[in-house]
Amino acid sequence: MSFEKLRIIEPILKALKNEGYTQPTPIQEQSIPVILQRRDLFGCAQTGTGKTAAFAIPVLQLLHEQKQPEKQKKTIKALVLTPTRELAIQIQESFEAYGKFTGLNQLVIFGGVSQYAQVNALRNGVDILVATPGRLLDLMEQRYVNLNDIKLLVLDEADRMLDMGFVHDVKKIIARTPKQRQTLFFSATMAPAIRKLANTILINPAQVEVTPVATTAETIRQAVCFVEKKDKPALLLHLLTNTDIPMALVFTRTKHGANKVAAALNGRGVAAEAIHGNKSQQARQKALNQFRSKQIKVLVATDIAARGIDIDELSHVINYELPNVPETYVHRIGRTGRAGAQGIAVSFCDGEEKEFLRDIQKLITREIPVRADHPFHNDKANSGVRQPAKTPQIAGKAPGRSSWSNKRRPKRHKTIQ
Incomplete structure (x- = not known):
């Protein structure tokens, strides 16, 4: 499977090629077509499987297909909520890399820093906003953020947002978005609390689960x-x-x-x-x-x-x-x-x-x-911890090689996170 076969538009394909990406990961291969059909989605995949690109690529494509006239001031059309500053920055960088030829712009906002530069950027107009819940809610209450034009809402790492106590902030933010929107919900687990939250905000969603819950990668x-x-x-x-x-x-x-x-x-x-x-x-x-x-x-x-x-x-x-x-x-x-x-x-x-x-x-x-x-x-x-019958070596250790070290095999394809 290639990105071309997923019917990705040329501006995004060009950006992916510039980044050296050729082959989608399973979560991307299954999620992108569903999102392009404008359906709500519940995606469950373990960390490191490429969830960010699974929503960033189709969000960019959908927004590119309904771009505003250039002379008209940009309004926020897509909102991505994520629990931490580091993850928010990573997501914004991904949107920037994959959307460099689309003409769309994006902004990341988070707490712990002055809001001055973030407010100025919001005033200039933003297509895609990536935010942590606390700072976003703060700026909304100060009337710097208007979510009336949201077409796409993404909740990333939803399980971690619950763990960190953001659920009430998230619900307040969602309540300020239009009811007629497409919602994408991504989590690394499918705990009952996660399903309960998803059921309150998703409408007839497609479900994508690429690996069993709570498994570790064989690599x-x-x-x-x-x-x-x-x-x-x-x-x-x-x-x-x-x-x-x-x-x-x-x-x-x-x-x-x-x-x-x-x-x-x-x-x-x-x-x-x-x-x-x-x-x-x-x-x-x-x-x-x-x-x-x-x-x-x-x-x-x-x-x-x-x-x-x-x-x-x-x-x-x-x-x-x-x-x-x-x-x-x-x-x-x-x-x-x-x-x-x-x-x-x-x-x-x-x-x-x-x-x-x-x-x-x-x-x-x-x-x-x-x-x-x-x-x-x-x-x-x-003592008291059950262990494998043969425990001296890590599975997969090559003869004559220290199993503390990691000699990597070359990748056949570069995949996208």
Whole structure:
């Protein structure tokens, strides 16, 4: 399947070719035709499968087909709601890249920064608005945003918006949009609360689900290291300095924990930055840019801050602390092994986290292999957690190759996120 066969218009095809994209992912292949038919859609796909392009491409095409006269002031025709600043920026960049030859413009608005530049851009006219709920609602109440002309409404990462407590803001925003609109609802999970929300805003939707709920990509090799809590800093340093890990995204459960881990790594000569909700937007963007450009080796993140991080070359995800919500594990390790690439996910588990590990293994319906070939292996932490019969090696390890490292196979096609 190619983008041409999906009947994408030439201006967008030209942009996709410029970006080097040739082949749609399954979520894109199934969603784009439905959206172009102007139907509501409920899309469920695990992270890293290309959900952004699955709605960005058809939204651009539909708006291009009904463009306003150039002399007429632009009004907001499409609204994309998303939970975090990082994800909002990523989505806006995607619209900009795919729509560069359409004549449509887009704007991203989020909190944590001055509203001055955002307000000026809104006054100049916008076709596509990408927003986080809090800042959008604030600007709406100040009468800087009018949603009366909305034709397309997109809720992206709806499950995370619920987790973050945005559901009331989202409902207030939706109530201010026209009833005659097309709504696209994307989520990584299909929990009952997600279905309930979708049922209140979608009309006779098509449903697209490209992978089973809460599964991990086969391209990701997973491992768990049993270690005492006090030895986690030493184990992390050991992995980063004694194995072939070019760059790693490290997860902690708390903002304080992220700061502490980043400071400890920098103190031992490993360049690292922390990213979380207490950081300013400027500091978060600076850390992301440093990580993408490989000026730093490690980005330490909390779960909320990590949504929207999309780095093609990310080889390793390390769960310094296991999440207490098993679905979060799937989202975390989905930062690597994206779009068919190979990735490695290593999780540290101390005695207090055994229950979290059991819940994760139950959710993903597989047992994560144990790695004991490090100086801090702790058999006591291992007790009580059911493991595979053969656990010494990660599945897929090539003979003679360190299974901590990730030698990527070349991609046959470049896919689009």
